Amino acid sequence: MERSPNSIIETVNLNFGFSEKEPLLKNLSLKVEKGAIYGFLGPNGAGKTTTIRLLLGLLQEPAPSITLFGNRLTENRIPILSRIGSLIEQPSLYEHLSGRDNLEITRTIRKTAPERTNEVLALVKLTDVAHKKVKTYSMGMKQRLGVALALLSNPDLLILDEPVNGLDPAGIIETRELLLRLNKELGMTIFLSSHLLSEIEKMVTHVGIINKGTLIFQGTLEELKQINRNAHIVQIKTSNNLSAGLLLEKKYPVARKEQHLLEVPFENKEQVAAIAKLLMAAGLDIYLLAVSGRDIEHTFINFIAENNR
Amino acid sequence: MLFRTEILKIKHNFILWLIVTATFLVPLLTTLDFIDHAKDVIASHSDPWPLFWKEAIKGFTVFVGPLVIIMTTCMYMNIEHKYNAWKYLLTLPLQKSTVYVNKLLMALLLLSLLYVLFLLFFFLDGILLGLAFPQMGFLHHQPDIGGIFYLAGRTWTAFLGILAIHFWLSFRIKNMFINIGIGLTGICIAVLLFRKMEQAVYFPYIDGLLTVFYQYPGQHLFAKNEIYSLCVFLFLTLLSYFDFTKRFRG
DSSP states (O other): OOOOTTEEEEESSEEEOSSSSSOSEEEEOOEEETTOEEEEEOOTTSSHHHHHHHHTTSSOOSSSOEEETTEETTTOHHHHHTTEEEEOSSOOOOTTSBHHHHHHHHHHHHTOOTHHHHHHHHHTTOGGGTTSBGGGSOHHHHHHHHHHHHHTTOOSEEEEESTTTTOOHHHHHHHHHHHHHHHHHHOOEEEEEESOHHHHTTTOSEEEEEETTEEEEEEEHHHHHHHHHTOEEEEEEESOHHHHHHHHHTTSOOSEEOSSOEEEEESSHHHHHHHHHHHHHTTOOEEEEEEEEOOHHHHHHHHHHHHHO | OHHHHHHHHTTTOHHHHHHHHHHHHHHHHHHHHHHHTHHHHHHHTSOSHHHHHHHHHHHIIIIIHHHHHHHHHHHHHHHHHHTTOHHHHTTSSOOHHHHHHHHHHHHHHHHHHHHHHHHHHHHHHHHHHHHHOGGGOTTTSOOOHHHHHHHHHHHHHHTHHHHHHHHHHHHHOSOHHHHHHHHHHHHHHHHHHTTOHHHHTTOGGGHHHHHHHTSOSOSSSSOHHHHHHHHHHHHHHHHHHHIIIIIOOO
16 A cells, blocks of 8 residues: 555554454554544444554554554654654543643653643643542543643644543533644644544544454545435334344344334335335334435444444 | 652652551650660660660561562552553653663662651651650660661662562552562561571562571671572563563553
């Protein structure tokens, strides 16, 4: 694969596993352009955190295949890490210390200017509680302090693992606005993971979807929306949704299979008729057969469902 | 610079309280024992400092030394585990060797702080005894500063083996209590082996006891058990350094 001069993150056929029999990542080729907000999506256990740990050098890549800022990670770990701010899973905070002390620790290590502590505290709106011990902070405040730690060095790249996980709606909106501001005003490239597209849909410019260690989609949000516009689903309720689900799975990619509702993507009206005939032939009573367009979250779920087949 | 952040991490932590309490307690108990036997001390008309020191260093080595060293090392290293901070620390632009060296220096500083405070409380208690009971003679005699520091230094060296063992275990075992449990087992075995000194010299948990009970006063700069403890420290430090820098991923 040709290396793009504008790529901030690039992996070429990245493979990783703790044992050869069970690879966690298979030929993962990511490309994150400068200035992008890249949403790395996938269900739990898809390989998102493993990828992030590899990008940050916490796990050893078996063969050199990760390039950051145009340089190989294995050979340039320290200069690369000095340009990255990161937040992996839950923020790593010393809860017996104050928010300001936590920032001071990172600021000292990163050798940034002392006034930067107050700047990032103001940026994440924690100035008033900076003197309090972190153990008294709410989940949202801890998450914001985690982001503040990542921002201390004014990094070129921000890597955030599930940054809105566990936040209430207000916290999600605050985080989103902050990240959008950083991207627009400071030109920061942001790579963030999530298992819910709806949580990050309003801020990302690019999307990568990973499932079972394989990248199944990579492109702009517009490209994903384009796929969405061409797709429709039929919602089904029957007298026995479990049997109906098993029956439909043999012929169609079932996007959602729950006890009260089934969702099956379709391409034309003949397929809807065929689905109805199949269910009737199996002796199932149909209570609902509703055709609708999908929202983008369904497109994401459908990608995963199709990949799981 | 990194070392300053390590000092900041123990702020508001129980480690400092443990060190202060433990080092305060031993000279205090020795003082109370002297008050209890005040008549005997006064009747002896001799320099009380050597006996006071002998009792204090024995108490320190038996009751404080191994256990508090194990606990402070485990608690200090557990800060990163407890707050899930290893992964964050290792994603900062730092050489892993720098992180390791600073952690080890801090563990050694805590061990040294234990001695500094112990000696401070020891001299303070001696002076207070002298003021409260002038007949004991604490203020009429000079303590053998050189001898006191020499023996303190030897026990410090004798404890290095234990420190190296638990320093390594501390970043490999997330649960601090397992690590402390291993230490307690080691101390119990040391007490059982104490009577069989010839074999016990190769068991690091007994090295401190051997210095104050069998090798006192020292004939050479360091006794056999202290040299052995130093070797254990250097060997395990080397191994744990490679383990940390090459294999440890947080």
